[in-house]
Amino acid sequence: MANVSEYIKESYIELTEKVTWPTWRDLQNSSILVLVAALIIALIISLMDQSIHFLLQQFYTSLT
Numbered sequence: 238m239a240n241v242s243e244y245i246k247e248s249y250i251e252l253t254e255k256v257t258w259p260t261w262r263d264l265q266n267s268s269i270l271v272l273v274a275a276l277i278i279a280l281i282i283s284l285m286d287q288s289i290h291f292l293l294q295q296f297y298t299s300l301t
Contacts, residue, residue, distance in 0.1 A: 259267070
């Protein structure tokens, strides 16, 4: 049990004294970057899906 309490104490000290936390502005910039990247990736996947759908539709209508 002493090891667990020592671990918690050391973790608290490390989080309060040794970790550098990002500023609010850094968090906002990172969030915007992630949002833009996610939108671009979603757009690319959507375009790929639509083009494959179109190609398969053309292929299957040409068989009949």
